[in-house]
Amino acid sequence: MSDALNDVLDTQRDEERRKAVRALLRSPLLTPRGRQAAEYALVRRHAGVLAEWFARETGWSLHTDSGVARLRKTPGRLDDGSRAATARSKGPFSRRRYVLACLALAALERSESQVTLGWLVDRVMAFAQDEELTGAGIVFALDKRDERADLVAVAQLLLEIGVLVKVAGDEQSFVNRSGDALYDVDRRVLSVLLATRRGPSMVAxxxxxxxxxxxxxxxxxxxxxxxxxxxxxxxxxxxxxxxxxxxxxxxxxxxxxxxxxxxxxxxxxxxxxxxxxxxxxxxxxxxxxxxxxxxxxDPTREATDLGMPDEGTDGHATLLLAEFLSDRLRAGLDTVGVEAAEQHMKKLIGAHKAHWRKSAKDPGAERELTALALRRLAALGLIALSGQTVRPLPALARFGYAPAKITGKNRV
Structure with missing residues (x-):
């Protein structure tokens, strides 16, 4: 009876550790707040074993304390730009958003324990006047709606990773110039955010x-x-x-x-x-x-941040475009033009418009859907993008369909 109980406890412990590893692979920064609370608790419970395993197998270090768990991941390759940061707003982070995010973090290092979005924007705009930034052609203003939306996207990213915790207000009201938002600043998260071996400012x-x-x-x-x-x-x-x-x-x-x-x-x-x-x-x-x-x-999908196939119009369109590109790969074509992919997407819209969202029927919607699908396929390692050329990669073939071949005398 005792041996059976020990076996059950060992099995439960091992599965908890696997779940904690998967949680860290998907979200290398966890806090005990909100939807991450359960995963954070698992990581905290098995922190010693997890830190030893990551250090031995990957060379990554794991920091845990009462307010944050941070896996300092270093990528295996530095030339992959297909998986940009994202926030709740559409699309990957642009160069401008990355610069704004760095300036926002610099401002928060010098801030009080609570800040408003308006205060943060004012500090970012002040830092943006630096001669090196302006000399590099990086200029910010708040005259246009999309520029204010970029700042909101940065705030949303900081909310998602836990640097900011919303107290009151709404970011959209800032975009509309009708209000503001108030945040707490979590300095524990802020202090462990940088995951590089050397600070960027130390690069001569x-x-x-x-x-x-x-x-x-x-x-x-x-x-x-x-x-x-x-x-x-x-x-x-x-x-x-x-x-x-x-x-x-x-x-x-x-x-x-x-x-x-x-x-x-x-x-x-x-x-x-x-x-x-x-x-x-x-x-x-x-x-x-x-x-x-x-x-x-990952059969559990717990470590998966970008699924394939996925639900909704974007997911269905991506899967169908993957099938199209896979057919080209099977036909021996090394590359496919983006224009050809857009033309095929236009046909897909005509065939599936009754089931896809209404905006998919707008003029030129095939370009947006194609761009989104190609970004997703590139992030999944299924294609390589170079300008207006798409190069299907071998793993894409698993999303294609080939006619069945019947061999032998027995037929089913």
Whole structure:
């Protein structure tokens, strides 16, 4: 009887830890407030074991205290810009919104325990007058509605991650110039928000390189703030490779062998079995190993922030466009033009307009639906976007349909 009870308790404990790992993978910053309270409690309960596992398998550090749990995730690759920050407002964060978010955080570092949205906007606008920002062509004003909406999107993001806690008011009233909103500032969350190895301000100007190559500057800065020091030994190099591969398996929808270096590919070929066993046992994921790469599938969807397929007009349109692109991939086409995708979306609107939202029938709606679908497919690792060209990737084939082939004498 005692052994049976111990087995049940061990099973419950292991499942709680898997649930906590999945919660941190989806939301690396948890607080004991609102819908995150249950997940935060699990992470807090198993903090020691979780911190040890993440440090060993991924090199990520886990901070927990009475007000916040923060998994400091470092991406496995720095050149993936397909998963931008989002808020309740439509669309990914633009460059302007990112700059506004950084300025807002700088203002909150110097704020009182309560602030209004109006006060925050005033401070952001003051910081935006910095010569380096204006010299880079970044100018803010509040004359247009979309500019005020960008500031509201930043406030909504800070609300979602817990830096701000709403006390009263409404952000939309600020956009309409008819009111304001009042927030508490959670300094515990604010203090653990930065997840980089080095503060961005510590990156010397000398590392910026040629000013006429902004992409190289961005890449060098990202590398500088995420650089990890590892021993120049065989064990040190293997540990760095293991961390890189584990991060990509846990954080990216698909890991393609073609994206790995020679050393990473060699390591994975030797250690794939033990590595996948450790990751799947700790997460509850299911490993799907194919000729082109590996994906860790989440049957619970608890760690999934972007589903495929999904509900609603956008989800249905994305699935149907994925089928179209998958057919092109099966036909041997390496690339498809965005214009061709838009024309196909126009046909899909005609076929499904009775079931899709009314705005899908507006003139030019196919461009918006196509852009949204392509962004989602790129974020899921199913396509690669380059300008007006779409390159279907191997994992996209799982969303295509092929006619059945009957072999042998027995027919069903």
């Amino acid at each position: 100007a000398a590392q910026d390189g040629p000013q006429d190559r902004p992409q190289e500057i961005l890449r060098d800065r990202l590398r500088a703030i995420t650089e990890e020091l590892t021993p120049d030994t065989g064990d040190g190099r293997n540990r760095q490779i293991r961390h890189t591969i584990s991060r990509r398996l846990l954080d990216d929808p698909v890991l393609y062998y073609a994206d790995l270096t020679t050393d990473e590919r060699t390591y994975l070929e030797r250690q794939r079995g033990p590595l996948l066993k450790r990751l799947t046992e700790a997460t509850g994921f299911v490993a799907e190993v194919r000729a082109e790469g590996i994906a860790l599938l």
